[in-house]
Structure formats: structure tokens, C-alpha cells
Amino acid sequence: MIADSRVENIEKIRQAGISLPTMLIRTPMLSQAANVVKYCNISLNSEIAVIEQLSLVANQTNIIHGIIIMVELGDLREGVMPNNLLAFIGKIIHLPNIVIKGIGTNLACRYGISPDNEKMSQLSALADEVEQTFSIQLDIISGGNSASINWALNHGANSRINNLRIGEAIFLGCEPLYQEPIEGLFTDVITLTAEVIESKVKPSLPWGERGKNAFGEKSAPPNRGDVSQALLALGRLDVHIAGLKPPAGITIVSSTSDHLIIETSGEALLVGQKIQFNLDYGAILLAMSSPYIHKSFNHQDFDTE
Template sequence: MSNPRLQIDSTKIAENAALLIKMLKPLSIDVVPVTKVFMGHPVIARLLIDAGATTLADSRIENVERMRRAGIKVPIMLIRTPMLSQVEQVVLNCNVSLNTELSTIQALSSTAKKLGVFHQVIIMVELGDLREGVMPDDLIKIIKETRSLPHISLKGIGANLTCRYGIAPDHHNMAFLAKIASEIETKFQLKLDIISGGNSANLLWAFSSDNINRVNQLRLGESIYFGVEALKKRCIIGAHTDTVKLIAEVIESNRKPSMPWGKRHKNAFGEQYETTNRGDVDQAILALGRQDVDPQGLISPQGLSIVSSSSDHIVIESTDTPLQIGQEIEFKIDYVGLLSAMTSPYVNKYFT
């Protein structure tokens, strides 16, 4: 196998998806797996469907198109507000999209009418994390306008928390979202099909709730792919946490001083950090760099530690025996690491 490489355990990911679907079903919460971290890879899409998913979600229309080209036919939700420059692609490939801007919904309506199709929208509500969402006081107006548009169907409302400021989903803000939904239904004499409560950070709330608040959908990525909830990174009972590994190869191994010498300036990334003299150390260089992966998303094996990185190299130190040229080093990887490694064309991807 070529290096560097991701080794992705498809079976464990499928089992995690099936587990979460089963765990949330008694709470009347549908799981919509988010495929963006795997760039809409058809292998992942198919295994999620086989695990019981009836709808998929992604934030990039390019990923959705990739799945459609591969023959994925289930409904797909676009979870980032559509760009005006991409509304035709969205209408052609996505059944539903999350929206916050009336002008965008109007563009979706116009395009859907021109193409002779219908497009569903979920209006996102701001609940405090200050990323995407209509302010609650403005919601009635945008829903009124949305309902008047041709070829557009109001599917429901939703929210997103944690991603910007780390605001936690809890009983208070989920109850507020449900209250808004009830008010909308009363005012417009309609029934909202979807109240989309959030992402993997919602799981602590969900598992401690009897869900009397009517939230009936969660958009899950990290919890499926890593077996943890996203708020406190707690392991989900029964889930696999060892689903993805990143393997890199040693290209240099030497015993070197721990202190650099000469006049110091900022490095290539504008960084300048303090070092301490620890004497000579066993240092190795991996053929892996920031152009391949965010080093902060890597968890080193016991006895090894990442000490620095550049665009093409990661420098590690060994506290045990020196590493050998050509030796493969296996890292655990978290969501941040996977997001960057999957995006890099220099990292090979292997599904098992």
C-alpha cells in the first residue's frame, strides 16, 4: 500500500451508524448521516444506506454530485446555505436544503420553477452559537414569504449549535426550538415535518431526554465515524472508536540536539515558539506534512511524540528505540485530522 494512507474500517462505521439509528429511534429522532468529512465518498454513502439511513446530508454540492454520479438515489440534504451561484446544481441534486436567506430561497424557487421540479427547504433558527440562523424575531416574516413562493415546500425548521462558540444543546434551547415550531404551526395552520435539532453535539442532550420537545432529526457525522459525541468527546456505549487510522513512513532517523542554533526568526508558517534544551534526542522525519493533514488531529502511538511540522514533514521524537528508515508509523486520527487528510490528494484512501 502507498503512503501516507488512511485505513478506513467500513464495517465499524456501518455498525456505528446502525447503533445510533437504533438508539435514537425510541426518542422519535431520525438520524441523517453527514458525508462531508468523507467528501461524499460513494463507499461511505452505500454503507450508511445499508445501515438504515434513509436520507444523507452534505455541505458541499460537489460531494452531492459525486454521490449522484455513483448512483446514490436516496434523498440528500444540503446542510450549508446554498450559494446563489450554485442554485441550479442544488435544485437538480438535492431534495432539501437548509436556508437562512430569503433571497436564496427566492432563487431556489425561480430555478425550480424553470426546471419543473419542487425543492424543499428547512429554515435555520439562531439559538445562540451565532453561526447560521434566522433571528427568532424575523422567522415569521421569512416563513410567510417562503410559503408564497412557487415550487418551494417548507419542510421544517432547524438549528445548529457548538460549531462556532461551543454553545451546548440543552433542554432549554431545544425546548425553545420546539416552542417556535408550535407557534409557526398555529399561526400558519400547518404541520412541520422536520424539526432538525443539530449535530453530534446534541447526543448528550438526546440521551438524557425523553424528547417531549418534538425534535425529530439530528444530522450526525462525528458520532458515526468516531463513536463519540461531539460536545465532550465521550465514547458512545457499544460504538467503535477505532474506525480510521493514518499511516506515515519514516524518511529520516537520527540522533540530534534538541536545541537549534543560529539566529532565530519565525518559521515558514509565521510561528516562533520556545524550546528547552533536553540534550540529544532520537528524532525522525515522516513523509507527511501540513499539506496532507492537520497535525493537531493526530494522536501519536505510545513512545512517540510530534514535536513540529512543516508543509511536507512531521518531526517526531522517540523515547524508546530509534525508528528505522521505511518504518510505518500508525496514528489514531480525530475528526479534525480526518477532515484535512481526506481532502488532501496526497493521502491514499483504503476502505476495508
């Protein structure tokens, strides 16, 4: 199954001819209900009004739409409170053209709440309670995102969890909570290359009357004398700057909308030279979404023995 938080991306997946089942992993907007039903087999939901609208559209278009009811287990993002789950399902279970595929939860995104045996046991127990109360079978018990990887690989207790929504772990090769590498995966498969558009020796200290910059910031840099400075054709419009890891000998000192300012400790960089960065999740998130960053996919066979 392919999942995405934006229905626009799932529409592109369909237009590309990919026929795998698709899941929308952000609660649908009311205004996008028609496209959600059209392009997504399943959506994650936590609002009755949204599910009612999905049902209306699905009934009008003769489509069966699957939903997963999200349950709040402590990270305080999306989800029905556990003690309200049965009443919530009772209000939507008979809606036409809607099938309750399962229940799920999201952890570690807002407050870093860890998926552990207690949380997963609670979700499993809720699944049992829903099935017993409504005499239905839940096919999917979704235990979270990449932050649940360690729990899934190491827990020994019985569990109903049979689904995780994995993205970050695949791209970065590590689990998010503690940034521990996952055995068998690579941690450097995604890099970002930026081109030098200016390279000069300049003072490290600005001069003139100073106010706030374009982003409302005001800093007081120390006077380090003249420095070897370069501008890269990359900015806050393209990527989360704090998530970039430069190569040895290069320091990121500042950024604006369209410029990344770096300093070098060795030889000055040349105009046109390419600088390659590693990225964290936040940087990948924006860079992959930026229309100004060109994506190049390189396929390579690895010996796994």
C-alpha cells in the same frame, strides 16, 4: 438520508449511483443554486435572497426543492433570529417550486452552546407557532448535530425534534461536547498511517540567526541534547496536526507543509516504517478531504451479543 456541507461531494454521491435523499447542510452559495437544486433534495437555509434564487432555478427546471429554515438559538453561527422567523417565512412561503420541509438549529459548533431541554423546547414551540400561523405541516424539526446525541438519548420531556444531523458521533464513537464514548460504538475505527522518510540523530536545538518560520511562528525550543528524530511524509497540507494522537514512545515535536517531525524515546525508526495515529474530529475533517491521503475501507463483522 445522506448529508454534506459541500454540494461538490453530493454531486459525487449522485454520480456514484447512490439514490438516497440528499441534504446540503451549509447555507447554499448564490452562485451554486443550480447545482444545489440539481443534486440536493433538501438544503438548510437562512437567507431570503438564496431561497429566491433556489426557487428561480427550481421553477426553470421543473424541480421541487425542499428547504429547512435554520433558527439561531445561541451558538451564533447560521440561523434566523427566533423573533424574525414568522416574518422570514412569510416572505418565502409562496415562492414557486419551494417546499418548507421544516425548521432546524445548529449548536455547539462555534461556542459550544449545549443542546438542552430549554433549547429543544424553544425549537419545538417555534415549530408549533409556524404551523399554526401558516396552516402548514413541518415534517422535519432538526435539533442539531452530534452534540445533541446525549439530549436525544436521555431527555424525558415531550418534543417535536425528529431529526439530527449526525457525522462526528458515527466516525468517532463519542459525543462532541464532553468526548464521552457512546455505548455500543467504537472510538478507534479511523486511523491514519504515515511513512518514515528520514531517521537520524540530530541536535534538539537549531543554530544560526533565527526569524519566523514559514507559518509566521517563532518558538524557543529547549536544548535537550541530541535526539532520535524522524520525518514522516505528512504535513499541515494533509491533516490538523494538533488532532493527531501518536503511539506510545513517539512525540510530535513540529510540522511543516509536507513534513511531520517526531522524536522517539526508544529505538530509532527505520526509513519506510509505518506509524499509525488516532485522530480527533478536526484531524479526520482534513485528512478525509486531502487528495494526498489514500483511503482504505476495511469491513469487519463484530459480535454484538
